[in-house]
Amino acid sequence: GSWWFDFEDGYGGWLDVSKEGDEYQASLLWRVGSARPVEIVAMNENEITLKRRRRNQDSVFVASIDGDSLEISLEDSGERASGGRCPPMPPRPDMAGIQFGEPITLFNGRDLSGWKLQPHDAENGWRVANGELINETPKTDFSAYGEFGNLRTEAVFGDCQLHIEFNVDAKCNSGVYVRGLYEAQVVDRDSSMQGISGPGAIFGRIKPTNNAGRPGGQWQSYDITLVDRHITVQLNGQTVIDNEPVAGCTGGALFGDVTRKGPLYLQGDHTSVRYRNIWIRPRL
DSSP, X not given: OEEEEEETTSOEEEEEEEEETTEEXXXXXXXXXXXXXXXXXXXXXXXXXXXXXXXXXXXXXXXXXXXXXXXXXXXXXOOEEEEEEOOOOOOOOOGGGOOBOOOEESOOSSSOTXXXXXXXXXXXXXXXXXXXXXXXXXXXXXXXXXXXXXXXESSOBSSEEEEEEEEOOTTOOEEEEETTTEEEEEOOTTOSOOGGGSTTOBTTTBOOSSOOOOOTTSEEEEXXXXXXXXXXXXXXXXXXXXXXXXXXXXXXXXXXXXXXXBOOEEOOSSSOEEEEEEEEEEBO
């Protein structure tokens, strides 16, 4: 089955174990990046040992299961996380019968009221000018970590509709996390990151039907609807993901629990980016 887990510092991960014929297969998301296949080294009723090869280096993970609870650790570092079994995926919702409340403005265009840095002790590159939420960092690559902080709302939400506009230069990168769980990728149309990691994607989870992005330096818009763990993504007015199930959290999520409410969360530990016109409509 599928399992979520949380780290003590607040980030999340995901493990899936499935069977095809007589063979078991496993996929693991550990903090950042995408969920990727891992080798099952050993498995019994209560424990599974996994091996992941990355950059010619092996990492060994041990997951212990007690009913619907999970403990998982990385052997080399001793890093640990705990979680539980993901509930079964709900059926695809009939969006015609779903209602949402009035829009709630999340960014007032004047200051950072209602927002806080994540983690709180990171370098802060965020400021407000000309009605825009601006993040400036010296970073120029797409590596997973950086010294500068991300930004999240103090308020948390469940199922919702989100509208947000962004402006990212060519070869730059950010991300919009709905409910703190699922990252909609923020890159320009011609980015080296394409497909399941490119414009309109739910990063590492769902590939958009087409690239509806605009060139770097132009304003773009996301309209994202999340209902019953199914997501619809409109990029610049084009539906590129239509009511598709999201199996688990994406890399960099604030937690792994797919049933939990969470904030709107903007990636700031990557490159510079600008946001504006941010509002949300909670599901009624």
